Amino acid sequence: MSDMRNLALQCREAADVLAQLSGEAKAKLLEAMAMAMEHDTDAILDANARDLATAEGKGVGAAMLDRLRLDPQRLGGITAALREVAGLPDPVGQITRDDVRPNGLRVQKVRVPLGVIAMIYEARPNVTADAAALCIKAGNGVILRGGSEAIHSNTAIAASLKRALREASVPDAALTLVEDLRRETILELVQLSDIVDLAIPRGGEGLIRFVAEHARVPVIKHYKGVCHLFVDAPADLALALKLVVDGKTSRPSACNSLETLLVHADIAPRFLPLAAAALRERGVELRGDAATRQLVPGVLPASEDDYAAEYLDLILSIAVVPDLEAAIAHIRRYTSDHTEVIATSDAANAEAFVHALRSAVVMVNASPRFSDGGELGLGAEIGISTTRLHAYGPMGLEALTVERFVVRGQGQTRAQGQ
Template sequence: MSGYVRALAEAARAAQAQIAALVPAARRALLQDMADAVADAEAAILAANAQDMQRAAAAGTGGALLDRLRLDPARVQGIAQALREVAAQPDPVGQVTRRDTRPNGLVVERQRIPLGLVAMIYEARPNVTAEAAALCLKAGNAVLLRGGSEAAASNAALAACLHAALRRAGLPEAAVGLLADPARAHVLELLQLSDLIDLAIPRGGESLIRFVAEHARVPVVKHYKGVCHLYVDRSADPAQALALLIDGKTSRPGVCNAVETLLVHREAAPAFLPQALAALRAHGVEVRGDAATAAHAAEVRPASEADYAAEFLDLILAVRVVDSLEQALAHIARYGSDHTEAIATADPEAAERFVQGTRSSAVMVNASTRFNDGGQLGLGAEIGISTTRLHAYGPMGAEALTIERFVVRGHGQVRHPPSG
């Protein structure tokens, strides 16, 4: 091992104590200053991103990865706004979530405390640099950021804004560590530091998630792929279902909460599928479906087993006609990735059966899958969408970056009083 990563981790670990000791108002002010710094540095951030985009295009990068890499003025200001929203969230550190008094008079509290040092390993998305740092700091943690080489300039420009705010607050820059060298060997070293790293969060393609999970000696929360389904029930309003489909598939196909498979109840198919397939065609979506789907449009390609398990991250959609809600649930259980499922229905009983019959991190009833996002669900931002059933499931905000401990308050109680 080079010692490069350990030195960064040791510095971050030392800095974390100062972040945890801040009063809530100080943490809020720090994040607000970071937001202002990002907004004010828009031109520099966009110039750095243009370098990354040029290199990525020259390397043949395209599709979803290029979209995730790209920044524009609206996205930079969106990053700043996300930081402001995180700043405004209730401070989770020290929060007492439960208090009980035992028969012996002991007062037992559960109190939120920081995790410690979080390692964030991600690809392409420069916004993760700022948003992951903000969420970790809000929860009293330090963070080590390892972004992909494709976003190196963008990540450095954003980190410079965060470091400037830390300096102005009299806090160590090491609280937000950035691995400037993205070499794979450094990722391996990072994942071995069980004495320093409290949690690793990988966010990116399937190969990155698998690499981290297979090599880590520290706990890992996986932001795994999003094979998200929309099920159109027999009682669904066709216009409403169509709106959910078009938003879920076409608004931004390269993200993890986009619809990848459409399931349609056989009784709803004659009224819904012709207009749905026409609308998808108008939006440039390639449809791969079963025979019942193909009967409604000549351009439908035959779907394979692999298509139903695929996260396309593109304008491609798998479609299947099912005989019942139970068959839709069985399909989701077989091919889903525990990310997001949605049902379009006018039947409250069917909606509840769908909610109880799926185990994904978010279930949408007559709402787009695109709402499974920390900002949309009131978290300000997210460090990832956990598809791992550990201490957090679904979008992870600041509260998910804390843990609960027990604090017991007594007045001299002992478990085994002296006899005699």
């Protein structure tokens, strides 16, 4: 038996134990995990410093370094997320349907854990804690396979969390960190269809495509986040300017950052110079179509590739469009089905925008940066699905359960031939 298969089997056995825990017991366990991480703050930050030093030595880009970096504030955010998940309602056992059939059978649909989740991710050490919290709260075992760039951070965080599991008399295999970082381990993990119930890759497009193309288990896919903001003619320009600046500059390395700005032609002469000045003041490189370049000197030409790009950097593509329909057509052409925003004071235009687009998150007069499980009330998110599987958009606890039928009878039988 291979090492990977043996680890997965141990995780499945531990998941069976987790599935039997009460909601109260799981909440206490997550609180203990948060406390363990707080106790180990110095060790976790030291481990992260080692990862950062190695990454910088290899010339890793600024976006990746930002995803990798931990500091006391970010670590505090991780433990706060653990506690927030602990306080969320337990989805396991929730009854979502309760009917009595004419023959007296009582038919219920009840949420139960998925089983074993394989989490495959790059750079973000917070995912180690977030994924563990959500999977455990939903009664699942989790197999974590992080990237080499965060191995010391992930190992330090996992050690804290596993200690809390052991102290609660839960098998620590419920949280299994894969330390063999060869790509072959990913390949073997996602082909364990008799053990692993779902794979969730988080990282670059190359990693996600590799998992999706080789997996024999269901995969939640999120290739990239090409998020758009359309500033409509009736928009409040001050509001729209806030959305542009926040969407692009608050954390450009995030998948919910703004990548393309579309502006209605009627207001472009007034809005674009304001937006360009505010963005350039914050170091943003602008690339635009001919109409944009005519209104704002110094804007670089935007190519087809630019409008399809997830920059994850201080770069923004801009296009001027004649109307709402043209904005929708542009988004449909280049969307990654992540997040789209309209800034408008026209309620009819807002509704038309919402109903015309099928992206996982559609917003009216709000920053795309709110396209996040925590901000949308899910607690920490385990990922964002842009695939219409059983979950779509930011995924929280409910997305880590499945509904099954529970049928209660009094000896009913089905007549022969029916």
